[in-house]
Amino acid sequence: MSTPEQNKELVLRAFDTLFHKRDYAAAAELWSEDYIQHSRHIAPGRDGLFDLVRSLPPTLRHEHQLAVADGDYVILYGRYSGTGQTASVVADVVRIDNGKLAEHWDVWEDEATRTESASDSPMFGDTFPPER
Template identity: 30%
Template structure:
């Protein structure tokens, strides 16, 4: 199986089929966990499966992209009280090695009933296309992260984002550069300025590029998981999940 096949099979075993034996065969025993509430190792995940089945949790995967040994899923969990809320939107990131899933990162957010753009946190295009442009698109997003998100040269934003088309799925941000600017200004005026400090993971496939970063909102340590769609050499669409990084975790692996 490919890395993507392995991950999809493991996720189905855990959240859809509730099949402990199959999941056990797909997860490495020393599975490295970065979900802040779950202990590390395969055993805790396997132990949760019967409870997940009883809870009625339902998983919908909206997007899948993979590069090398890394696989990113854009998911919605419904009936997700076992994970902390009725509904959660998530990016789940997995690393595969030697035919097993060996590491997992995630970032979960409760979706609001209304958004600034009128779009949900998960709707929009899903098909991975332009595979030949993966390297070029990944380089574009890396440049945007360095220059704009990390503040290296924010005035270059139109080098990366189309002034004519920028569709937004962050619940608090409207479409276009005007919507982004207005949201950032409002956050700063409220004492909740957003700052990215380090980007730990970048995964690209065709027209989609994903990045997992840490930083702050105000004084609060925060994880930013961002997904960008690229078309004609510009970033034209953005999805994300944002969550606080807690001081206390169920393991010593950290959020990243």
């Protein structure tokens, strides 16, 4: 059984492998063949996720600001950008099983500019994105 710290490291390595390196063979070793996807914008299974990433521009970036683990669950608080659309701030929830990413949920929101923010606080990091 892996520790929460090992689970965080696994999820961070998996996200880097898929979203930045785009190494699908290596990513397939990190995601379960029986991967369950709960996101409304991603088709089922590991292939649904990989196909989505293949369809996105190579400028796609995932930055994480916080990683929290509790047992077999890891939550990454991060931002997806570089797609030519508004950046999104996301909480990705991943369940680990047998050393692989087995299940995923997310909470997804467009990143607000200063003008759009009722709170006057950035959603990610210490600065607002440029006005649109």
